[in-house]
Amino acid sequence: xxRPLVPLFLLFAFFCSGACARSLVxxxxxxxxxxxxxxxxxxxxxxxxxxxxxxxxxxxxHNNLAVAYEKRGAFDEAGREYGQALRLDPGNAIIxxxxxxxxxxxxxxxxxxx
Amino acid sequence: xMAGAACRAAAPVLLRVEMPGVSPFLAGSxxxxxxxxxxxxxxxxxxxxxxxxxxxxxxxLRRAFDGAVSLRSLPAGPGIPPETWREAAAGRNRAVILTGxxxxxxxxxxxxxxxxxxxxxxxxxxxxxxxxxxRWTLLVDVAVISGDNGETLxxxxxxxxxxxxxxxxxxxxxxxxxxxGFRERLFPVLLGSSTVEERTLLRR
Numbered sequence: 001x002x003r004p005l006v007p008l009f010l011l012f013a014f015f016c017s018g019a020c021a022r023s024l025v026x027x028x029x030x031x032x033x034x035x036x037x038x039x040x041x042x043x044x045x046x047x048x049x050x051x052x053x054x055x056x057x058x059x060x061x062h063n064n065l066a067v068a069y070e071k072r073g074a075f076d077e078a079g080r081e082y083g084q085a086l087r088l089d090p091g092n093a094i095i096x097x098x099x100x101x102x103x104x105x106x107x108x109x110x111x112x113x114x
Numbered sequence: 115x116m117a118g119a120a121c122r123a124a125a126p127v128l129l130r131v132e133m134p135g136v137s138p139f140l141a142g143s144x145x146x147x148x149x150x151x152x153x154x155x156x157x158x159x160x161x162x163x164x165x166x167x168x169x170x171x172x173x174x175l176r177r178a179f180d181g182a183v184s185l186r187s188l189p190a191g192p193g194i195p196p197e198t199w200r201e202a203a204a205g206r207n208r209a210v211i212l213t214g215x216x217x218x219x220x221x222x223x224x225x226x227x228x229x230x231x232x233x234x235x236x237x238x239x240x241x242x243x244x245x246x247x248x249r250w251t252l253l254v255d256v257a258v259i260s261g262d263n264g265e266t267l268x269x270x271x272x273x274x275x276x277x278x279x280x281x282x283x284x285x286x287x288x289x290x291x292x293x294x295g296f297r298e299r300l301f302p303v304l305l306g307s308s309t310v311e312e313r314t315l316l317r318r
Contacts, residue, residue: 029316029317029318030317032315033127033315033317036129036315037127037129059316060316060317060318063315063316064315064316067129067131067313067315070131070133070311070313071131071132071133071134072134072180073133073134073180075136092316094126094314094316095316097314098313098314101311101312101313105133105136105309105311106136108136109135109136109137109138109306
């Protein structure tokens with residue numbers, strides 16, 4: 001009785017891994033994340049720009065670029081990238097969370113009396 | 115296991131990132147700081163505090179600021195109208211001008227203190243000693259001027275004192291100490307302070 005279950009389980013696992021398999025490939029998006037994790041932010045920017053060349057509709061690439069521009073201090077560019085990411089994926093709570101934190105920090109800094 | 119590993123690799127990545135400071139001055143961040151020589155209110159004949167401060171601030175700003183930093187001589191005359199500042203920043207993209215007046219001088223300060231003086235003497239000394247210190251004072255009246263319209267965005271006076279037991283402490287040594295303290299207080303105002311922020315990167 002158990003014997004048919006083993007191959008069925010293996011088939012199920014195969015399809016599941018296949019569904020996520022593209023994340024195991026070193027894409028420009030992932031390469032950028034690796035670079036950012038190692039504080040190589042300029043390299044990360046180049047990776048995510050390349051990701052956008054391949055897929056201009058990638059909200060993830062726009063989000064990640066926005067974070068990198070924030071790190072660089074290019075706040076105008078960061079705002080533009082967050083806006084693009086939200087236009088492409090308006091229901092994405094992670095992008096919205098990043099953008100809300102960015103906006104709050106900008107307003108707190110620029111609103112204070114020097 | 116393969117499925118789990120593959121799907122975990124697609125998960126968003128939470129990072130803690132040190133973000134640079136946000137300047138309070140302009141709606142858009144400024145891209146250039148023009149540093150003038152400061153008007154010198156000091157009478158030290160061998161030490162041009164105005165020029166020294168300009169050189170020091172420009173060097174420190176180049177380290178701390180990602181945009182351009184340039185030098186310019188202060189226009190002559192006491193009150194400088196806005197159009198002069200606009201002309202000074204003509205052709206520059208989103209520039210601000212850092213300028214002002216500097217006074218730098220010293221005085222010997224004396225005090226009598228009650229303390230046991232370790233003299234080997236048949237007399238019972240009450241233990242009062244005279245101490246002398248050389249105090250160098252740096253006073254900087256700083257102004258930040260918009261390169262777009264020549265208006266003053268910010269004005270503040272900073273004072274830095276340093277006391278030295280060495281009564282011969284040279285001006286340039288003391289100026290280095292005082293200007294470092296001035297920098298520590300000015301730069302967070304001018305450039306904002308960096309903070310560590312959480313941001314999430316997406317894999318897809």
